[in-house]
Amino acid sequence: MTVPSLPRPSAAVRAGGRPRRRLRGDAPAAWALLAPSLAGILAFLVLPILVVVWLSLSRWDLLSPIRFVGLDNWVEVLTDGRLGHSLLVTVLFVLMVIPLQTALGLAMALLLSRGLPGSWFFRVVYVVPWICAPLALGVVWRWIFSPYGGALNALLGTDVEWLSDPDLALPVVAAVSIWSQVGYTTLFFMAGLAGIPTQVLEAAALDGAGAWSTFWRIKLPLLGPTTFFVLVTGVIASFQAFDQIYALTPNGGPQGATDVIATRIYLEAFQGGFNLGGASVMALVLFAVLVVVTLLQQRFFAGRVTYDLS
Amino acid sequence: MSGPRRRRDRLGRALRTVVAVVVAVVMVFPLWVMVVTAFADRGTFPRSLKVWPESVTLDNFRRVFAAWPVGTWFVNSLTVTLITTVLGVTVSVVGGYAFAKLRWRGRTPLFWLLLATLMIPTQAILVPQFRLVNGLGLVGTFWAVIVPGAAATFGIFLARQFMLAVPSELLEAARLDGAGPGRVFVSVVLPLCRPLLAVLVLLSLMYQWNDFLWPLVVLRDPALYTLPIGLQFLQGQYSTDHPALMAMTLLSVTPLVLLFLLFQRWFVQGLATTGLR
Secondary structure (H helix, E strand, O other): OOOOOOOOOOHHHHHOOHHHHHHHHHHHHHHHHHHHHHHHHHHHHHHHHHHHHHHOOEEOOOOOOOEEOOOHHHHHHHHOOHHHHHHHHHHHHHHHHHHHHHHHHHHHHHHHHOOOOOHHHHHHHHHHHHHOOHHHHHHHHHHHOOOOOOHHHHHHOOOOOOOOOOOOHHHHHHHHHHHHHHHHHHHHHHHHHHOOOHHHHHHHHHOOOOHHHHHHHHHHHHOHHHHHHHHHHHHHHHHOOOHHHHHHOHHHOHHHOOOOHHHHHHHHHHOOOOOHHHHHHHHHHHHHHHHHHHHHHHHHHHOOOOOOOO | OOHHHHHHHHHHHHHHHHHHHHHHHHHHHHHHHHHHHHOOOOOOOOOOOOOOOOOOOOHHHHHHHHHOOHHHHHHHHHHHHHHHHHHHHHHHHHHHHHHHHOOOOOHHHHHHHHHHHOOOOHHHHHHHHHHHHHHOOOOOOOHHHHHHHOOOHHHHHHHHHHHHOOOHHHHHHHHHOOOOHHHHHHHHHHHHOHHHHHHHHHHHHHHHHHOOHHHHHHHOOHHHOOHHHHHHHHHHHOOOOHHHHHHHHHHHHHHHHHHHHHHHHHHHHHHHHHOOO
16 A cells, blocks of 8 residues: 655645535435443443433432432532542552553553563553452452561561551552553553654654654654543543452542442442432532543643644 | 664663563463462462462362352353454444444434443442343343343444544545445445454454443343353352362453464564555
């Protein structure tokens, strides 16, 4: 296939008359292609979400009949301190995880992008922790952080209670989360870097651009769509983080130090009171937070992302 | 190339290798612990963890296999994972194309609806989802896992992001030659998307293979259990028998690791070999 010459303004094509005609032309194909997935999404995701909205206005313990109570759950959940505490813990967790996970993933992908000896080996090793189920590895991590005979204390010569100290539990859990998620960001940045046309990099090298300016001026801007994807999905995943946190510090951790919102929803719905109404309210609050955060990210990237070069 | 420049290059390369090795050690350490423990002798196994194997035995694997239908769990996992992946990847690629490269009314709001479904925590919709699947008569069959699993919102999002990077000019050219949207998809877009397919297949296999909560809720019958449910079950049974647990964990992660070993070449070649760039 011929290589399209690079600085070809596609705006000229888009400004022409054809796109308007195509608007109608594409619709039947688009709907036909999307029909199966839309049916599934409407039935298994949108419908249950609407049920959650309704449950947030009802009292239900899974056994007795559902009773409509108006805004009672909302008032109750929004006025007692549990949701606020959980939101705060979750935001702290996300702030610890996302910047490091993204930056490390990018750094590791860059490290491997310039042919190291045995780079296939490193590629596998960096991604494998993410491939392995986080639940399964919870046991291993509990040993490593064990205060008595645990590997970390043995290594450091300390006797710190990593998981039961309220000040340490959240950073430790965040570190484990970064360890298991960084393979994901690395993988996507590797794919993104591989997609940068070599001509662009060669042209930059000919113009005498060093590694530093090539990264900031060329690679990073061209990685825009990848970064957007990695950030949006990473932020959603860490706002919803549950499995690993629960495996390491059950029931919200020491003094609720790791009582992230997903744990709170789980405890509210399935432990103790079976308060499905309250859990639904919390889920919808989390939902609203994620919509706002995703919109902000989309705003930020909208002006900066370069989708195609040609 | 001049001498000092070359020396600096070699130094940089050495430095990068050292950093890569250090990162690799950190990444692999917990997994190494798992492997060592899986082959450790239970009799001499202390409660504290061992970094270096003192002896190697297959007893832990024999013990688990003798007591539980691990083979059945493995086949169940394989069945559910493969069918869901075929369906989910098809839906994702086709949906991603519709969102990225076709222009139609309602594209943006529908895309946001798609993103929105990713933002609700699974624990919250578990009960309504269960009721629906139960109402459809699927509970207690593999279809209860497969059908909702094929509604691959994440996959469509990923495919859309990837296809946005496919230059529209290529599609325009095919359009000018008189090809319809379907034809453009099959003969222009699909051949360019091999790396995307690799990523989607890997992600789907991984997610379905590891999925725990939903299969646990809808499969119910121990004869239908998948490996993660079996593993969790063993964690209850063998809470102190760490070697057996680790043997089972090793068994369940090995197929995915092998798979990634095979797939990783796709990322090296990446988009470079698709003929586009």
